[in-house]
Amino acid sequence: MEKLNRNFVRMVFVLILASITIAAAKHKLLIIRTAGENFEESRNGLSYELEADFEIIDFTIDKTFSPEQIGAKMTEVNPQVVVLMNNTSVSLYKKYQATLPNESLKIPTVSLMAILVNEAIEGLENATGIGYEIPIVTSSVNLRSIFGAEKIKKIGIVHRASFSEFVETNRKFCKNENIELATLVLENEGIDGKLQGALESVIKQGANALWVPGDNKLVNKELLTSVWIPFIQKNKVPIIVGVKNLVDPKFSFGTYAVLPDHSALGSQAASMVNDIMNNSWVVEENGATQPPLSVYTILNLPVARDKFGITTEQLDGVDQLLE
Amino acid sequence: MNVLNRGLRVGACLLTIVTSQTFAENLYVYYPSTQKSNVVQQKIQGAAGDVTVTVFGKYSDFAMKATADKPDAVLVKGEKTQVLPGYTVAQTALRSGGTPEKYVLLSVDKALVPGELTAAMTIGVVDYNSREVMQGFVSAMIGKTAKIKNVTKVEDLLPLLTFQMAQGVIIAESDLAFFKSKSTQNLVTTPLKSFGNVAIVATKGAAGKSLQVAKKLTEIMPGFMGSVQWKN
Numbered sequence: 161m162e163k164l165n166r167n168f169v170r171m172v173f174v175l176i177l178a179s180i181t182i183a184a185a186k187h188k189l190l191i192i193r194t195a196g197e198n199f200e201e202s203r204n205g206l207s208y209e210l211e212a213d214f215e216i217i218d219f220t221i222d223k224t225f226s227p228e229q230i231g232a233k234m235t236e237v238n239p240q241v242v243v244l245m246n247n248t249s250v251s252l253y254k255k256y257q258a259t260l261p262n263e264s265l266k267i268p269t270v271s272l273m274a275i276l277v278n279e280a281i282e283g284l285e286n287a288t289g290i291g292y293e294i295p296i297v298t299s300s301v302n303l304r305s306i307f308g309a310e311k312i313k314k315i316g317i318v319h320r321a322s323f324s325e326f327v328e329t330n331r332k333f334c335k336n337e338n339i340e341l342a343t344l345v346l347e348n349e350g351i352d353g354k355l356q357g358a359l360e361s362v363i364k365q366g367a368n369a370l371w372v373p374g375d376n377k378l379v380n381k382e383l384l385t386s387v388w389i390p391f392i393q394k395n396k397v398p399i400i401v402g403v404k405n406l407v408d409p410k411f412s413f414g415t416y417a418v419l420p421d422h423s424a425l426g427s428q429a430a431s432m433v434n435d436i437m438n439n440s441w442v443v444e445e446n447g448a449t450q451p452p453l454s455v456y457t458i459l460n461l462p463v464a465r466d467k468f469g470i471t472t473e474q475l476d477g478v479d480q481l482l483e
Numbered sequence: 484m485n486v487l488n489r490g491l492r493v494g495a496c497l498l499t500i501v502t503s504q505t506f507a508e509n510l511y512v513y514y515p516s517t518q519k520s521n522v523v524q525q526k527i528q529g530a531a532g533d534v535t536v537t538v539f540g541k542y543s544d545f546a547m548k549a550t551a552d553k554p555d556a557v558l559v560k561g562e563k564t565q566v567l568p569g570y571t572v573a574q575t576a577l578r579s580g581g582t583p584e585k586y587v588l589l590s591v592d593k594a595l596v597p598g599e600l601t602a603a604m605t606i607g608v609v610d611y612n613s614r615e616v617m618q619g620f621v622s623a624m625i626g627k628t629a630k631i632k633n634v635t636k637v638e639d640l641l642p643l644l645t646f647q648m649a650q651g652v653i654i655a656e657s658d659l660a661f662f663k664s665k666s667t668q669n670l671v672t673t674p675l676k677s678f679g680n681v682a683i684v685a686t687k688g689a690a691g692k693s694l695q696v697a698k699k700l701t702e703i704m705p706g707f708m709g710s711v712q713w714k715n
Binding site: 205208209212295297298301305309333336337338421423424427428431434450451453454475476477478479480 | 518519521522541543544546547591610613614632633634635636638639641642643645646648664665666667668706
């Protein structure tokens, strides 16, 4: 009996040792993120792809955290790669990296779910990322596949200068898809008085759909009531938005929402982590970012059906219908 | 008398639970289709009788849930080596005429010749299995090792071409019409090898109803997997 017990203890010891060895053989990946369901979805997508090769440490922060706390976590974990989710994490990590000696090798980072990620990671070394804004070409091509190529040829966009780079990059991709952009840039001052005229202008240029930027200076409660909704009631064009609330049928605003698929964003980040690992932990092109590849689409069914005559047969490509 | 009634009621309840556990089947479906999983789920569930069908749009979601829940049957793309432990292949779907799946290499403007691909080029593919399996699949298709870019859904292969993140993407020939209908880019193809099954249904027991539902799925929704021929 005693021998049996001893053998059992020995076996448990060997198993523990084996587990420790396996864990030790894995690379370490630190996720720095804020709390929230979308972040968890992205983390799960990433973890599924990488957990065989990586020990994944999930570090949740908030705006009260300091760069020193990021530094302490980095020292504790000693990761090969860091994944930063949202602007708060990117900004804190940037401040932490700035405290490191100039000549030190910088741990590679992949940033996602941050607004205008290419600007957010500017100044970070050994950094790459995935955009959070859905490319206009992706939204337009998806809308066209529901409404038909003859109805969606030109997309109207009113935006501020901060979106100019994004819009102009997309103009080239849209052209490849035979979609034109009719655009108008608004100055930061006096938006309330100019928005109505700007929208009328892009419609006059022949826009047969509008793409609404995720910019709360242009889309807020006041402007929705005073400009956007009255304008849409007069002009029969589908409205593409990037927020689910804006296609809620009770608001009579957005027609079609195209959102990031958060789990797929995690998978896309995992693919970038694999590329970095295969490149000896160096980002191939510092500061370069990728667009998000996968989207989740939502249609405001009453508007699509009643205003544009969309039938059930045209809806097979939509992820969610709101009634 | 009251006691007898209560006993009968409890007995009836237990019988209902036992009956439902004995006869109800769960079928999990993962196939990288151009059709949305929610649409497929809705259409098949109405015709599935007492088989509960769950359709997954992503392989990772399917793999995690199937491993945890161990459904009575699974319908998946690919080969028997992909089946979970404890399951056996009960039915195989091939293309009409009993032929294997045909694949093509899709690119923009210029058809890619696999022999001329360089190590710097990237090929996109849907990850309907682990990264290692997909790497092997791409190598087998183009006859050499290439950098691969995995996406989770068939439709996500188009952005890879649009944003020039891959020089070409591997698709089932049956999906070509979807890409041509969605994009006006000059999409061109290079035929690749025909390889493997379209799908398999694997069960951990008899699961006869699930096998019927799997067949019905391809009849009700021919666009889901394209035209197939089932083989026991």
